[in-house]
Amino acid sequence: MSEVLDFTPPRRPSRNAHRLAASPMPLQVRGLSLELEGKRLLDQVDLTLLDNGITVILGPNGAGKTLLLKCLHGLCQPTSGTVLWHVDGLERPPVLEVRKAQALVQQKPVLLRRSVLANLKFAAKLRYSPIPQGLLENALALARLDHLASHAARTLSGGEQQRLALARALILKPKVLFLDEPAANLDPASTVLIEEAIRAAQSAGTKIVLITHGLSQARRLADNIVFLHRGRILEHSPADKFFSEPATVEAEAYVRGEIVL
Numbered sequence: 001m002s003e004v005l006d007f008t009p010p011r012r013p014s015r016n017a018h019r020l021a022a023s024p025m026p027l028q029v030r031g032l033s034l035e036l037e038g039k040r041l042l043d044q045v046d047l048t049l050l051d052n053g054i055t056v057i058l059g060p061n062g063a064g065k066t067l068l069l070k071c072l073h074g075l076c077q078p079t080s081g082t083v084l085w086h087v088d089g090l091e092r093p094p095v096l097e098v099r100k101a102q103a104l105v106q107q108k109p110v111l112l113r114r115s116v117l118a119n120l121k122f123a124a125k126l127r128y129s130p131i132p133q134g135l136l137e138n139a140l141a142l143a144r145l146d147h148l149a150s151h152a153a154r155t156l157s158g159g160e161q162q163r164l165a166l167a168r169a170l171i172l173k174p175k176v177l178f179l180d181e182p183a184a185n186l187d188p189a190s191t192v193l194i195e196e197a198i199r200a201a202q203s204a205g206t207k208i209v210l211i212t213h214g215l216s217q218a219r220r221l222a223d224n225i226v227f228l229h230r231g232r233i234l235e236h237s238p239a240d241k242f243f244s245e246p247a248t249v250e251a252e253a254y255v256r257g258e259i260v261l
């Protein structure tokens with residue numbers, strides 16, 4: 001039977017709980033495979049994300065990066081394997097805790113059919129009661145969208161929508177933030193803005209898992225790299241090591257900017 005998230009009731013921390021509790025957001029993936037239309041798109045993925053750093057998922061077009069992120073987030077049901085969360089030292093946290101612990105900003109952001117401000121307010125109400133003074137104003141300023149606060153969110157440009165989606169996700173203060181190509185539509189100034197916001201969130205204790213196509217962005221942001229190729233993880237290593245000594249021919253070619261099939 002496939003199992004996307006382990007929803008069994010919470011257990012008290014076990015013998016190795018001290019190790020789990022030391023890390024605010026351990027996430028373990030075991031033997032995760034995904035088949036769609038008869039094709040194996042993710043193949044026996046094993047991955048442990050423990051620290052607070054920035055993990056960048058790299059890989060050629062069609063490698064399965066977006067599908068993997070969706071499986072981690074719970075949006076996509078794997079054919080087999082497990083995505084196991086540990087929240088605040090609990091090995092099997094309640095599903096609500098798992099949901100609250102994470103946020104995903106998709107490549108094409110999903111925004112409410114409301115104003116920019118109303119989108120931010122919606123997220124703020126999920127997290128706070130009452131909404132702290134200045135929170136929405138700060139979020140608008142972070143996304144540089146003050147002048148568009150009353151505009152319909154879905155009429156914004158692609159880049160503005162991405163900035164809004166990131167600001168909205170940050171309001172939730174998730175333990176882990178999944179970002180699928182957050183700078184895909186952004187001009188250079190907005191890219192700097194987004195990267196600063198991502199680093200600030202990481203410094204404030206949010207684990208970042210980010211897909212990018214930009215090798216230079218990966219070099220700027222990554223603490224560690226997951227290299228995905230044809231649905232399989234070929235490498236998971238510190239960023240310095242990945243860029244200086246890629247361990248596979250596929251990663252080596254990718255780092256050189258060659259087309260990897």
Ligand SMILES: Nc1ncnc2c1ncn2[C@@H]1O[C@H](COP(=O)(O)OP(=O)(O)O)[C@@H](O)[C@H]1O
Pocket residue numbers: 036037041059060061062063064065066067068
């Ligand atoms: N719903 C789907 N049905 C069938 N194939 C899919 C579906 N979604 C994605 N794929 C295929 O899975 C592969 C990986 O997709 P994706 O994760 O989006 O790649 P990327 O690494 O570029 O993000 C691609 O070949 C894509 O065509």
Ligand SMILES: [Mg+2]
Pocket residue numbers: 065066067
């Ligand atoms: Mg993708």
